[in-house]
Amino acid sequence: TNTYEHILTSSPKPGVGLITLNRPKALNALCSPLFTELNDALSKYDEDKSIGAIIITGSEKAFAAGADIKEMAPLTFSSAYSNNFIAPWSHLANSIRKPVIAAVSGYALGGGCELALMCDIIYCTSNATFGQPEIKLGVIPGAGGSQRLTRAVGKSKAMELILTGKNFSGKQAGEWGVAAEVVDGGHAELLDVAVKTAETIAGHSRVATVAAKEVVNKSQELSLREGVEYERRLFHGLFGSQDQKIGMTAFAEKKKPEWSHE
Numbered sequence: 001t002n003t004y005e006h007i008l009t010s011s012p013k014p015g016v017g018l019i020t021l022n023r024p025k026a027l028n029a030l031c032s033p034l035f036t037e038l039n040d041a042l043s044k045y046d047e048d049k050s051i052g053a054i055i056i057t058g059s060e061k062a063f064a065a066g067a068d069i070k071e072m073a074p075l076t077f078s079s080a081y082s083n084n085f086i087a088p089w090s091h092l093a094n095s096i097r098k099p100v101i102a103a104v105s106g107y108a109l110g111g112g113c114e115l116a117l118m119c120d121i122i123y124c125t126s127n128a129t130f131g132q133p134e135i136k137l138g139v140i141p142g143a144g145g146s147q148r149l150t151r152a153v154g155k156s157k158a159m160e161l162i163l164t165g166k167n168f169s170g171k172q173a174g175e176w177g178v179a180a181e182v183v184d185g186g187h188a189e190l191l192d193v194a195v196k197t198a199e200t201i202a203g204h205s206r207v208a209t210v211a212a213k214e215v216v217n218k219s220q221e222l223s224l225r226e227g228v229e230y231e232r233r234l235f236h237g238l239f240g241s242q243d244q245k246i247g248m249t250a251f252a253e254k255k256k257p258e259w260s261h262e
């Protein structure tokens with residue numbers, strides 16, 4: 001049972017938490033109340049010991065068509081700055097420790113593109129439409145797009161996309177490495193692929209999975225040498241986990257590991 005107004009939550013397979021953005025009349029425009037609900041659902045899945053991976057998706061037509069332009073239109077500098085408008089969006093990137101997969105079909109524009117880029121893995125359909133069109137509204141990306149898209153596609157392409165506001169397709173997202181895979185078919189086939197990967201992730205050691213996500217994310221923040229040292233410390237740390245003993249003993253005994261889920 002869920003009591004949300006703008007999102008749906010479900011568990012399509014054991015260990016998998018699915019969040020579906022559900023504001024169809026506004027193409028899932030990301031109004032503040034929607035984000036409050038999304039953050040709440042993400043936190044609950046992150047704390048839920050039975051969940052190992054999270055998927056965020058939208059509809060066939062729209063993952064999300066951006067921040068809510070009607071909500072933003074009357075904002076002033078003072079109100080945006082004083083209330084730290086959009087800062088709560090960082091909850092996903094800053095605080096959610098379990099892997100999050102974005103399953104994108106249809107529009108992923110502006111804040112929708114940025115939301116996908118905050119996720120750990122993007123899957124999309126070939127006709128998904130990504131873009132950072134904020135320049136056409138007299139603003140710039142505000143939820144990390146200028147930073148994450150640039151890291152994903154390189155400076156020249158990111159400059160071109162952000163300065164022109166032109167869209168790019170799911171097919172291009174795959175070619176450029178923005179998406180891990182471009183799925184043949186529509187939203188249903190896309191979700192199948194996302195759920196399969198989420199199930200695979202949820203079938204691994206929880207503590208090792210959180211550590212793996214943490215170290216890959218460090219590669220975006222640290223120098224190579226610091227990042228490699230950080231990785232080694234966490235690697236060493238995992239020898240103190242039950243799951244390292246369980247995993248390596250099971251290998252030696254040619255058995256399937258039964259993780260502690262600690």
Ligand code: CAA
Nearest residue numbers: 025026027029065066067068069070109110111141142143
């Ligand atoms: N905010 C608020 N409402 C939106 C919206 C948005 N970002 N995107 C779409 N909608 C609403 C439309 O206003 C429309 O509502 P009404 O029926 O009440 O008029 C409804 O959703 C359906 O949209 P369209 O009629 O426009 O549908 P379409 O199929 O003709 O076009 C579209 C689809 C090309 C995605 C078009 O809706 C569009 O261009 N949307 C805006 C995209 C955009 O500029 N996003 C960036 C927002 S800025 C941002 O995100 C800032 C940031 O970095 C955080």
